[in-house]
Amino acid sequence: MKVRLALVILIFFSFAGCVSQTVRQDATSSPDAALQAYTQLGLQYLQAGDTNNAKQSLQRALAINERYAPAHNAMGLVFQYERENALAEEYFKRSTQLDPNNSMHRNNYGAFLFAQQRYPEACVELQKAADDPFYSARAQAFENVGRCYRMTGRLGQAEDAFKRALELNRSRPFAQVELADLLLDNGNLPEAMQWFDRFRQMVDNRNAQHSARSLWVGVRIARAERNPSQAATYGLLLRNLYPDSEEYRLFRESVN
Template structure:
């Protein structure tokens, strides 16, 4: 155990050393301004992915020192402050990013997801809709998935269904889209289509590509009931009780069982 701990400390020391010297290398290498901007921003995001939000800020600030209108650096800083739960600053930097590049689907998607997490659904839907407009956006399927979930929270089921179906057209195995659309179909009384959608999600779980979450388990209970599979329904209900006892989905299950 001590050897493992020592190795981990060594790896951390190497990472810190490498990251701390990288900015000077960019500054002195004669790289183009664009290359330096991308490198600093990439480095900041690497720190963020490693959970080092403090370390992420330095390279991103250096990027903005080169170009104070560089949208990707503002976006990355917004994600840093979001991770730190400094929500006011996160929103400020998202807005700076959008001001610097109002056409960026990535920034609109990130800002929309941020607003969604704050339950500011009307504002979130506007941003997410903007993110879906770019046909070349690599995460367009995710943007449609997010938009469909957002529309559902505002009671706009028809456009929610359209967005969720678009997500699944672009990427057949979007897990949240499969579950949200299955839930919507159950509410509409279209149990057969709901079961088919949930089976696709269950394949992802069985192959360990995704994990269950409260809504997926609640959908699973209702699909199993429809299929007459009492054992599977009980299994999903037990998982929901043990894993998410405080969830709204478990409350709905208890009400349905009375």
């Protein structure tokens, strides 16, 4: 195991060294290429958990062009990783100011605000990302919007957002479960069952895993279908997999 880990580390740093050499070559031939290369290298370091080298690479990019929005956004991700929230917000804000139409930057900033439980602000940024018809991660953006609206009690808008996410990509398990949950609360059992069945098929095909939320939804749907054995099975899974969850607390109260 130690040999394998050492090999992985060696491969990574050898790769990083090659990229660094390429960046230096780009810096002498094309400032724009250097900007992109330094920013990409910073993100690669971040993915490896090496925030010091990530910051150094991104600082080099910003030394070439202080107004390069992708480097600001990447720096925001680095400081978010380090839980330096004030600095992270400063860089995220700067990236959206410099490139207000960049939906990925909006989504990243919105996700940061959501993590800080600043839900109304997060919803604004996430909605801007979802509104972009050319955003490649638009289904995920609508899913994020749905989560955000749900946290602010705007349940109708949350339902619409999850439906839009699934119109764009019907194989998003989180949106399937959340939509089934909302529909169940609204008394729309047939449609709730439809979406939960899709999710259950993904679980059976090992393309998704149960969460505490999905198991609690399964319990309630099984009860509505008058299938007590299925409800008990989901309840047992809740107890075994998520004993400290809010959903298991609700399940226990429901059987007392």
